Amino acid sequence: MRYLPLTDADRSAMLAAVGASDIDALFTDVPAEHLLDGPVEGLPMHASEMAVERHMARLAQKNTAAGDVPFFLGAGAYRHHIPASVDHLIQRGEFLTAYTPYQPEIAQGTLQMLFEFQTQVARLYGCAVANASMYDGSTACWEAIAMATRVKRRTRAVLSPGLHPHYVSTAKTMARFTGDEIVSGAPDLSGDCGEDALIAQIDEATACVVVQYPDILGRIPDLARVADAAHEKGALLIAVNTEPVALGLIESPGALGADIVVGEGQSIGVGLNFGGPYLGLFAVRDTKLVRQMPGRLCGETVDAEGKRGFVLTLSTREQHIRREKATSNICTNSGLCALAFSIHMSLLGGEGLGKLARINHSLARDAAAKLAALEGVELVNTGGFFNEFTLRLAGKDARDIALALAKRDILAGVSLGRLYPDVQALSDGLVVAVTETCTAEDIDALADALAEELR
Amino acid sequence: MNAPNQSGWKPEMGEAGTSGSGPATASGNRALQLEEPLIFELGTRANCGVDFGQEPGEVAPELGKHLRKEPLTLPGLTEPETVRHYTRLSRQNYAIDLGPFPLGSCTMKHNPRLNEKVARMPGFADIHPLQPMDTVQGAFEVIEQLSEWLCKLTGMSAVAMTPKAGAHGELCGILAIRAALEARGDAREVILCPESAHGTNPATAAFAGYRVEDIPATKEGRVDLEALKARLGPDVAGVMITNPNTCGLFERDMKAISEAVHAAGGLVYCDGANFNAIVGKVRPGDLGVDAMHINLHKTFSTPHGGGGPGSGPVVLSEALAPFAPTPFVRRDERGRMRLVEERAAKDLLPDSFGRMTAFHGQMGMFTRALTYMLSHGADGLRQVAEDSVLNANYILRSLEDVLDAPYGASGPCMHEALFSDRGLAEGFSTLDIAKGLIDEGYHPMTVYFPLVVHGAMLVEPTETESKQGLDRLIASLRAVAERAKAGDESLKSAPHYAPRRRLDETLAARKPVLTWEEPETPAGIPVASEIGGS
Numbered sequence: 007m008r009y010l011p012l013t014d015a016d017r018s019a020m021l022a023a024v025g026a027s028d029i030d031a032l033f034t035d036v037p038a039e040h041l042l043d044g045p046v047e048g049l050p051m052h053a054s055e056m057a058v059e060r061h062m063a064r065l066a067q068k069n070t071a072a073g074d075v076p077f078f079l080g081a082g083a084y085r086h087h088i089p090a091s092v093d094h095l096i097q098r099g100e101f102l103t104a105y106t107p108y109q110p111e112i113a114q115g116t117l118q119m120l121f122e123f124q125t126q127v128a129r130l131y132g133c134a135v136a137n138a139s140m141y142d143g144s145t146a147c148w149e150a151i152a153m154a155t156r157v158k159r160r161t162r163a164v165l166s167p168g169l170h171p172h173y174v175s176t177a178k179t180m181a182r183f184t185g186d187e188i189v190s191g192a193p194d195l196s197g198d199c200g201e202d203a204l205i206a207q208i209d210e211a212t213a214c215v216v217v218q219y220p221d222i223l224g225r226i227p228d229l230a231r232v233a234d235a236a237h238e239k240g241a242l243l244i245a246v247n248t249e250p251v252a253l254g255l256i257e258s259p260g261a262l263g264a265d266i267v268v269g270e271g272q273s274i275g276v277g278l279n280f281g282g283p284y285l286g287l288f289a290v291r292d293t294k295l296v297r298q299m300p301g302r303l304c305g306e307t308v309d310a311e312g313k314r315g316f317v318l319t320l321s322t323r324e325q326h327i328r329r330e331k332a333t334s335n336i337c338t339n340s341g342l343c344a345l346a347f348s349i350h351m352s353l354l355g356g357e358g359l360g361k362l363a364r365i366n367h368s369l370a371r372d373a374a375a376k377l378a379a380l381e382g383v384e385l386v387n388t389g390g391f392f393n394e395f396t397l398r399l400a401g402k403d404a405r406d407i408a409l410a411l412a413k414r415d416i417l418a419g420v421s422l423g424r425l426y427p428d429v430q431a432l433s434d435g436l437v438v439a440v441t442e443t444c445t446a447e448d449i450d451a452l453a454d455a456l457a458e459e460l461r
Numbered sequence: 462m463n464a465p466n467q468s469g470w471k472p473e474m475g476e477a478g479t480s481g482s483g484p485a486t487a488s489g490n491r492a493l494q495l496e497e498p499l500i501f502e503l504g505t506r507a508n509c510g511v512d513f514g515q516e517p518g519e520v521a522p523e524l525g526k527h528l529r530k531e532p533l534t535l536p537g538l539t540e541p542e543t544v545r546h547y548t549r550l551s552r553q554n555y556a557i558d559l560g561p562f563p564l565g566s567c568t569m570k571h572n573p574r575l576n577e578k579v580a581r582m583p584g585f586a587d588i589h590p591l592q593p594m595d596t597v598q599g600a601f602e603v604i605e606q607l608s609e610w611l612c613k614l615t616g617m618s619a620v621a622m623t624p625k626a627g628a629h630g631e632l633c634g635i636l637a638i639r640a641a642l643e644a645r646g647d648a649r650e651v652i653l654c655p656e657s658a659h660g661t662n663p664a665t666a667a668f669a670g671y672r673v674e675d676i677p678a679t680k681e682g683r684v685d686l687e688a689l690k691a692r693l694g695p696d697v698a699g700v701m702i703t704n705p706n707t708c709g710l711f712e713r714d715m716k717a718i719s720e721a722v723h724a725a726g727g728l729v730y731c732d733g734a735n736f737n738a739i740v741g742k743v744r745p746g747d748l749g750v751d752a753m754h755i756n757l758h759k760t761f762s763t764p765h766g767g768g769g770p771g772s773g774p775v776v777l778s779e780a781l782a783p784f785a786p787t788p789f790v791r792r793d794e795r796g797r798m799r800l801v802e803e804r805a806a807k808d809l810l811p812d813s814f815g816r817m818t819a820f821h822g823q824m825g826m827f828t829r830a831l832t833y834m835l836s837h838g839a840d841g842l843r844q845v846a847e848d849s850v851l852n853a854n855y856i857l858r859s860l861e862d863v864l865d866a867p868y869g870a871s872g873p874c875m876h877e878a879l880f881s882d883r884g885l886a887e888g889f890s891t892l893d894i895a896k897g898l899i900d901e902g903y904h905p906m907t908v909y910f911p912l913v914v915h916g917a918m919l920v921e922p923t924e925t926e927s928k929q930g931l932d933r934l935i936a937s938l939r940a941v942a943e944r945a946k947a948g949d950e951s952l953k954s955a956p957h958y959a960p961r962r963r964l965d966e967t968l969a970a971r972k973p974v975l976t977w978e979e980p981e982t983p984a985g986i987p988v989a990s991e992i993g994g995s
Contacts, residue, residue: 007841009571011927012848020851020928024858024873029847032854032873033742035711040747045839046613052838055575062832066584068599070592079589082819089511091544093581099558100551102764103572108564109895109905110966111959115554116767119547122500125976129535135975141625141770144819152668172819175803179786179815183639183670226527255520256527270819280600281590281820282625283770296973302768306977307969310954310962313489319969325628325664326910330673335664337628342766349547352500355537358509360529361517368518390523412593420591427804442513 007052072278072417076448078373080394080439081222081420082143082170082248083281084273086362087443092275092349101345106338110317111309116341117316120304123348130253130351130359131267132260133289137301138318139344140286140336143270144176147216147246149300149334150266150288151177154214154242155186156333157298162211165190166204166232168221169246171425177216186213192429195398197388199227205235212241214266219245219259220252222425223437224387224394233263242266250274250287251441252392254356254363260291267291275350276343285343297323300334362442366393370440373449377438380453382460386435394439396422399460404436410459416452494960497549500536501977510540553960554767555904561926561934563856565877565907565919566659566707568737568759573836576762576829585828590820594799600824601798604790607831611755611776614842615733616746619782621775622789623822627734630754630773631665631701633786633817637752637777638699638728639669640784640814647726649698655684656913657706659732671698678913682708682868682879686717693725699751703732705739705875707911708868709853709919719749728752728780736760737924738850738876741843751778757823761830772826783812788821848924849876852931856920859935863942867914876923882916886948891916896963897941899956903934 012020017029026032033041045051053061072085079085096102100115107113107120120138127136140146151163163186165174174190181188189207194200199221208215215236220226233243245259247269253259259267271285272278288301296303297320305319325332354362370393377397378385386396397419399407404421411418422435440449489496520528538546555562562569580586588597608620621637624630635652642649652666655676663673676692679685684702700722704712712718719729731745731753737760739745745753757763757772777785787806793799800821806813837845850873857878861869865883868874882891895905895918907919920938922931944952956962 007837007844009573009836009925010841010844010848011925011930012851016928017848017851020855024851024854026854026873029851032847032850033711035713035872036739036743037713037716040716040743042742042744042843045843046741046744047839048613049610049839050835052841053835055836058832058835059575059579061835062579062603062828063582063584065599065602066579066582068602069584069588070596071583071587072589072592073583073587077589079591081591083590085587085589087511089540091510091540095544095547095551096766097577098548098551100554100556101547102577102766103557103569104554104767105557105562105564105567105569105765105904106768108907109555109899110964111896111956111961112553112555112899112904113767114960115550115552118497118499118550118553119767121975121977125501126535128976129533138768141629142819145625145629145817170819172816175816176818179636179817182815183636184668185670226524228526253529254533255529256524257529258533261530277586278589279586280588280597280824282818282823283772283825284820296975303973303975305969306974307965309964313961315961315964317964317966317969319966319973319975322970326660328664329660330663330667332660332664332667335628335632335661335668336626337661338626338769338771340766340770341768342764343770345547345767349543351535352538352546353510353540353543354535355509356533356535358511358537359533359535361509361513362511364517364520365513365515367521367524371518371521390521390527392524409593409595412596417589417592417596424591424802427802 075415075417076451077417078419078438078440078452079417081425081437082270083278084249084439084441085278085443086251086273086441088275088277088350089353092346095349096342096346107318110315114315117304119345119348121306121316123344124304126348126351127287128289130250131289132258133267133291134293135296136287136289137299138304139340140288140301141340142282142284142286143248143268144173146268146286146288147173148177148180150244150268151214151216153298153300154244154266158213158242160211160213161185162187162189162213164207164212164215166217167191167193167200168223168225168227169216169218170222170248173246192426192432193223195386195432195435197386199225201228201231204232208235208239208241210239212239214242214244216244216246219247220249220392223396224391226256226390229259229262229264244268251363251366254359255367256392265291271347275346283340283343285340285347298333301336302339365442369444370395373440376449376453377456380457380460393441394437397436397438399434399436401434402460403433407459408436411455414455416455418452495549497546499977500538500546503536503538503542508539509537510543560903561922561930562904563906563920563922563934565921566734567907568921568923570762570923571925572762572764573833576832579832580825580828585824598798601790603827603831605798607827610834611774614740615753615776616744617776618779619777619785621777621785623786623818624754624773624775625818625823626769626771627754627756627773628661628665630775631661631732632669633775634730634752634754635665635669636814637781637784638730640812641728641781642698644812649696651697653689653692653697653700655702657682657708657911658701658703659707659734662701662732666701681871682710683712684714684718686714689718690721693721693727695726697725697727699728699730701730701732703735705735708913709874709877709879710868710871711875715748723749734759735876738846740846741839742846746778751781757826757830761833763826763829770823772823783810784814785810786815786817787813845924852922852924852926853878855931856922856935860938863939877919877921879914880918881914885945889945889948891918893952893955894918894941894945896955897944897952898937900958901937901941903937
């Protein structure tokens with residue numbers, strides 16, 4: 007047991023010091039009939055470092071890693087190049103193994119980083135204030151809806167059909183218990199984001215309108231129009247962004263009138279990780295909303311000698327103080343993922359993010375043109391896209407095509423049938439994401455294989 | 462380069478340059494104790510620390526109206542600047558890699574580096590959540606194996622893997638309880654939370670639409686069983702109980718509590734944050750628990766990373782298993798692992814309460830936890846519980862002559878030892894002890910929690926501390942406690958040797974400064990529009 011430093015001699019000496027005859031004398035509060043007399047049955051005994059590593063490596067090798075094949079999956083999780091220094095720095099023990107900065111005098115490293123992170127996210131989103139991260143984009147989205155219904159004292163949330171279906175499901179799960187009303191529908195395969203239909207659903211009972219930007223099909227909705235319509239009815243606009251790299255090229259949601267901007271920060275610095283851990287981003291355009299925000303906030307202050315320092319602040323909103331009156335039950339944040347995001351963003355800077363975004367866009371445009379030129383393939387995104395677009399594979403179930411391509415070692419995209427199994431009209435849709443990690447050869451391989459499968 | 466001078470940023474010297482020993486320095490640094498500007502003040506132009514190796518194409522006209530109008534004002538740092546900035550910041554943090562982190566209820570134990578190595582294997586770190594299922598069979602096997610460990614260790618029949626953290630797991634458990642009650646047409650409104658429960662418990666219950674009522678603790682620091690029984694009735698959906706509880710004690714009456722709650726038609730949620738005290742020694746399922754989240758990051762070690770990420774799978778009793786969230790992993794008739802998502806779940810688990818996050822949970826934590834479990838084995842996990850409890854009792858008994866232990870007579874503590882501020886000199890508080898401990902080179906214990914004890918100090922050594930290490934910690938705690946009892950005024954201004962002295966938290970809350978804004982511009986200092994523009 008290489009992680010347990012007590013020796014048997016230590017244990018004997020310590021038992022004597024506490025006045026216990028044996029270890030079970032310290033477990034006397036556990037009813038005797040429930041105290042196990044040996045290791046739990048059916049589980050293996052301890053193993054060497056080498057044996058454990060071999061076991062886990064064998065499991066890892068059963069998976070197809072994105073980096074080993076032409077890879078085009080997005081739909082809420084994106085593969086980007088992460089500079090080596092990001093992972094190196096987050097593995098510094100002083101970051102990796104530190105806890106929540108409850109003692110600010112010896113946690114200034116984490117706190118300053120969170121303050122920098124908050125500023126980066128606020129600027130990226132065009133907002134006044136961002137919090138110090140949440141679990142992921144989908145839960146941040148629900149928290150934003152909960153916040154809006156609380157602030158507006160209204161119970162209706164209108165969700166755009168372009169919102170990630172998993173985000174919609176998450177919101178519906180929660181709303182079932184809080185009694186809020188969630189209005190949503192599936193997207194249709196057109197180049198139009200459906201702003202008119204969305205706006206028509208906003209009424210005086212609507213607390214918020216939730217619009218994904220760019221949306222699940224890669225389309226870019228007219229946020230400003232929806233913001234105006236929402237504000238006219240006294241509702242808040244919540245913008246959801248699942249691909250922050252896009253904001254290096256397209257306008258910030260806050261600048262277009264979104265009141266709350268949430269999203270998934272995974273693209274910057276955090277790997278795919280099979281869905282987690284990810285990084286929920288959360289910001290508000292108006293500082294007046296700060297005290298209604300969920301999650302942790304880091305603030306600047308001074309110490310007893312007048313030196314600048316940072317602390318967690320406004321905790322009177324939080325569960326450990328307000329208990330059942332807290333703005334959210336959230337306790338942890340995604341501190342280490344926020345650090346990875348912040349380091350990667352520091353390396354990029356505004357200019358680098360812009361450059362990265364243009365590379366993504368340019369490659370995606372080339373790929374879309376090449377793929378849409380194939381027989382039986384139609385590009386849905388006639389109104390533009392960033393690095394992700396949707397193809398219609400006329401007459402085919404895109405799930406079958408994606409599986410067939412996977413058998414040829416090409417991970418082609420996310421089929422809409424996987425995301426919307428109940429919507430037959432979407433079954434021929436394939437959402438393709440193209441990032442800087444895709445080469446021209448990858449795109450050619452996809453185009454060739456797709457052409458053969460569709461033949 | 463000398464960053465502060467480059468940007469014009471100067472640390473506010475205050476009395477810092479002159480207080481303490483030795484002369485003032487121009488930089489505000491004191492040899493290896495370095496002042497570090499913010500990235501926004503480092504003053505580098507928007508050079509980029511990433512070389513893309515290719516020039517981006519021009520922007521397509523169809524993006525016209527969507528194009529960003531103003532440049533993004535974010536500073537870019539070169540790679541050497543970035544490495545220095547974050548390395549310097551890291552040196553202002555205490556961390557478990559530097560020494561004991563005796564935060565009660567937080568469970569800060571050694572983080573094995575094998576876990577990190579495994580989590581970074583491309584087969585785990587570089588796979589997409591929506592990849593065709595045949596291409597991620599190994600990842601599903603990790604989930605399956607981890608589920609099996611969790612069920613066996615807890616004696617429960619099912620586990621929900623998707624919750625992203627402990628508090629998210631609480632929500633999962635309470636939603637399952639609510640769904641189960643609704644399924645039998647039983648609209649109950651109240652969740653009972655003992656005073657010794659974690660603060661997230663009542664917040665969770667309220668978030669799930671319940672009214673919360675407290676149940677008092679006995680003078681021994683445990684749930685008052687009689688008070689609980691008296692409150693049970695047809696309006697009570699269930700109880701949320703932390704076991705071992707936040708007083709560091711095992712809830713002796715857990716079985717009786719469960720039976721009473723069940724008899725009254727309610728269900729039992731157990732906050733499993735403190736599971737490492739009993740893992741391998743007792744199975745919560747045997748005590749009648751219906752749902753319990755397990756903080757993988759506490760019990761089975763994951764780096765806490767300055768606040769997270771966590772992971773909070775929830776084990777469920779047979780009564781609650783049908784209501785588990787989606788998605789979940791099952792084997793099909795051919796032995797292939799499948800992820801069961803919404804539509805398929807309608808057939809397999811029609812009463813599921815639904816999805817609570819976008820994907821399948823914290824895979825990066827699953828690999829770490831399974832690695833940890835395999836390393837320890839069933840025998841080692843049992844030893845984990847025994848050593849954590851032994852270490853805590855060693856602390857309790859070694860300090861109860863100098864610090865008040867309100868429940869010291871209640872029997873052995875579990876993995877954490879609780880003290881109060883009784884007996885300190887007039888005007889001295891728990892906070893002074895905490896800050897004094899910083900000067901001793903330790904992260905303080907948890908302070909002012911749990912709320913049932915005045916000036917609480919909750920010390921949790923965990924099982925990865927050696928006896929020699931504990932003896933040193935005890936010596937420091939004893940010395941600081943003695944200073945507080947003796948009225949040593951210098952303790953009130955501690956810490957003296959940390960990168961910062963006591964920070965003004967009131968100011969931070971009264972006038973929140975939550976983002977950096979460029980200062981009024983003295984000549985020669987670059988402004989943000991110059992720093993980030995493209």
